[in-house]
Ligand SMILES: NC(=O)C1=CN([C@@H]2O[C@H](COP(=O)(O)OP(=O)(O)OC[C@H]3O[C@@H](n4cnc5c(N)ncnc54)[C@H](O)[C@@H]3O)[C@@H](O)[C@H]2O)C=CC1
């Protein structure tokens with residue numbers, strides 16, 4: 218009998234077709250799984266291919282457990298308690314590397330769009346209010362040659378640093394939880410606040426989860442230059458969103474580019490009202506090529522488990 222696989226969102230068709238050849242597949246199209254729905258899924262399916270927002274919390278793993286494998290669609294798995302999963306006998310895998318370039322590209326999109334006021338400019342043109350070229354209108358800030366500060370110098374952080382250093386001649390400083398030897402010319406600084414203070418552009422690329430919740434708090438933001446631009450492509454919870462809004466409203470920092478939010482898809486109205494902020498709807502890995510590669514990697518891990526092997530991207 219085929220093993221029962223739950224896929225919690227739509228995925229690339231060729232991967233879905235392949236999954237259906239090997240598993241008894243159910244696709245859940247009702248949005249994020251609540252804790253109760255996640256617990257029910259764990260009780261009913263042999264394997265699950267979930268994604269961010271699906272609440273595989275500690276409590277979800279306390280009940281009946283048919284599931285043995287969770288092949289997450291996404292590199293970040295802060296929505297899954299991987300330790301609780303291991304205790305319940307559930308293997309968890311993720312999808313690193315295949316989304317590194319796409320996510321670094323979206324970080325650069327945010328750096329450039331915020332620095333050059335592209336969001337404001339686009340809104341002006343669409344409003345019909347644009348009066349034509351002027352010598353002094355809508356001036357942004359130069360990106361080339363400035364200093365980039367990366368918080369979380371992992372795969373994506375390094376890809377961002379490479380783009381900024383080799384593409385835009387930027388100096389790179391970074392803060393990482395542990396010492397890091399990296400290929401891109403860059404200086405590691407021990408203190409987070411030193412990176413916040415040194416950089417013209419700060420980009421956060423850590424994982425989410427308990428260890429990084431509100432890592433960027435009011436004092437960290439206060440350490441930034443008043444001309445500084447803050448970019449977050451990691452997880453919304455890594456930043457104290459109220460403190461960020463305050464820093465933007467008061468002009469303590471010059472601008473922000475955000476791909477992720479504390480309670481996404483909810484975005485606070487005060488953030489929506491800010492002109493000095495470019496807001497994207499969690500687009501980091503959103504290219505057709507990348508999303509297909511992520512789906513394939515998630516499925517390949519589930520297949521490896523089903524075949525009795527060790528999933529190559531196992532995280533617990
Ligand atoms: N916006 C989007 O669509 C996407 C967002 N992401 C987010 O980016 C994160 C990073 O992905 P990767 O670079 O592949 O992971 P990674 O594991 O290669 O890099 C994370 C880095 O952060 C460092 N780190 C962890 N805790 C830290 C702390 N408290 N302070 C400083 N550094 C810390 C780690 O040592 C590591 O070097 C993912 O976990 C995910 O949350 C990933 C893909 C797409």
Ligand SMILES: O=CC(=O)O
Pocket residue numbers: 269290291292293294316501502
């Ligand atoms: O945010 C997306 C991920 O893959 O993590």
